[in-house]
Amino acid sequence: MSSATDRFLGMTGARLPLVQAPMANFAGSALAIAALRAGAVGSLACAVLSPDQAAAEVAAIRAAAPGPINVNFFSHILPPQPDDSAWREALAPFYAAEGVAPPTTVPPLRKPFDAAMAEMIEAARPAIVSFHFGLPEASLLDRVRATGARVFGNATTLAEARFLADAGVDAIIAQGFEAGGHAGHFLAGHRPIGVLALVRQIAANIDLPVIAAGGIADPGGARGAIAAGAAAVQVGTAYLHTPESLASAVHRAQLAAAGPDDSVFTNLFTGGLARGLRNRLIEALGPVSDLAPPFPYASAALAPLRAKAEQDGRGDYTSLWAGQGVGLSREEPAETLTARLGAAALEGSRA
Numbered sequence: 001m002s003s004a005t006d007r008f009l010g011m012t013g014a015r016l017p018l019v020q021a022p023m024a025n026f027a028g029s030a031l032a033i034a035a036l037r038a039g040a041v042g043s044l045a046c047a048v049l050s051p052d053q054a055a056a057e058v059a060a061i062r063a064a065a066p067g068p069i070n071v072n073f074f075s076h077i078l079p080p081q082p083d084d085s086a087w088r089e090a091l092a093p094f095y096a097a098e099g100v101a102p103p104t105t106v107p108p109l110r111k112p113f114d115a116a117m118a119e120m121i122e123a124a125r126p127a128i129v130s131f132h133f134g135l136p137e138a139s140l141l142d143r144v145r146a147t148g149a150r151v152f153g154n155a156t157t158l159a160e161a162r163f164l165a166d167a168g169v170d171a172i173i174a175q176g177f178e179a180g181g182h183a184g185h186f187l188a189g190h191r192p193i194g195v196l197a198l199v200r201q202i203a204a205n206i207d208l209p210v211i212a213a214g215g216i217a218d219p220g221g222a223r224g225a226i227a228a229g230a231a232a233v234q235v236g237t238a239y240l241h242t243p244e245s246l247a248s249a250v251h252r253a254q255l256a257a258a259g260p261d262d263s264v265f266t267n268l269f270t271g272g273l274a275r276g277l278r279n280r281l282i283e284a285l286g287p288v289s290d291l292a293p294p295f296p297y298a299s300a301a302l303a304p305l306r307a308k309a310e311q312d313g314r315g316d317y318t319s320l321w322a323g324q325g326v327g328l329s330r331e332e333p334a335e336t337l338t339a340r341l342g343a344a345a346l347e348g349s350r351a
Helices: 003-012 029-038 051-064 085-098 115-125 138-146 157-164 195-205 219-227 237-241 249-257 280-285 297-311 334-350
Strands: 019-020 044-045 071-073 126-134 150-155 173-177 210-213 233-234 263-266 274-277
Touching: 003 126, 019 029, 019 044, 019 334, 029 044, 029 051, 029 263, 029 334, 044 051, 051 115, 071 115, 085 280, 085 297, 115 138, 138 150, 150 157, 157 173, 157 195, 173 195, 195 210, 195 219, 219 233, 219 334, 233 237, 233 334, 237 249, 237 334
Parallel strands: 019 233, 044 071, 071 126, 126 150, 150 173, 173 210, 210 233
Antiparallel strands: 263 274
16 A cells, blocks of 8 residues: 555544545535445535534534545635626526526625634534645644644645645645636636646655545546555546435536536626536536626526526536536435445555
């Protein structure tokens, strides 16, 4: 077994070098429980949960399956409420076509990690706390560390990995451009790098376990990431096909029909760059628009359009997140998927 993988397993207590990705709105307690039962790190996406909801989910996971629980948070900087009139004007033809009115209220926004969530961590004491879009302020991070939790940070470049290492994280998630969902860049803008090149750069320069994330959806991908120097792999899109995921029927249907060319970076749905499947909105406006307000504000104006289309069984205005490994995925139980890919990653570490 590679020393890197051995280090990861010793640090986390997992039996398999695999992290089930925390996917906000898609990865709840059922998915984490299945991953834990197979021997991997089970993750809970907390970016859209309240502290009480997150605590209840952690309790449910812990009661159902032993193993390392990873709770994940966003650490973005929330900008002031922008003027979204130009964005609403761009959406006006869609409001008319769907027979809906623009929203008059702003739905709850994705908030960054804060003192209330730090208090939840102090009470729940998960094994791992991971962050997307950088790290929270030092005082909050100190509170997390004081619980004994391992801290994982997400890097999309070597510079970001060095920042995380200097901040004292325990492991680095190397998020390649192939990954579905939001690109977690937080320094110098979005500079997309493929996962294998990113893993090799970080592993060669930083003495921390590196977790490869992006496009890993089959045994070959898992073995390849380990061969590139990763200590473990993080798998996301493949889990969306499982019965335990919270993906909608519309999303599942699009995933089943998709190939890698259907996965593109877009800022239309939240204002932040994220990889997902093409749909009507992307085809009409292009994947990226300067008119979309910054993350996470763009989603508010889309809410009535998304609701109307989904009622009709359409994903025309829905964020259909998926990575470039989407065409390699298949429908199967999450525990089976975890065991299959985790075994391949473990095999790769012994090669």
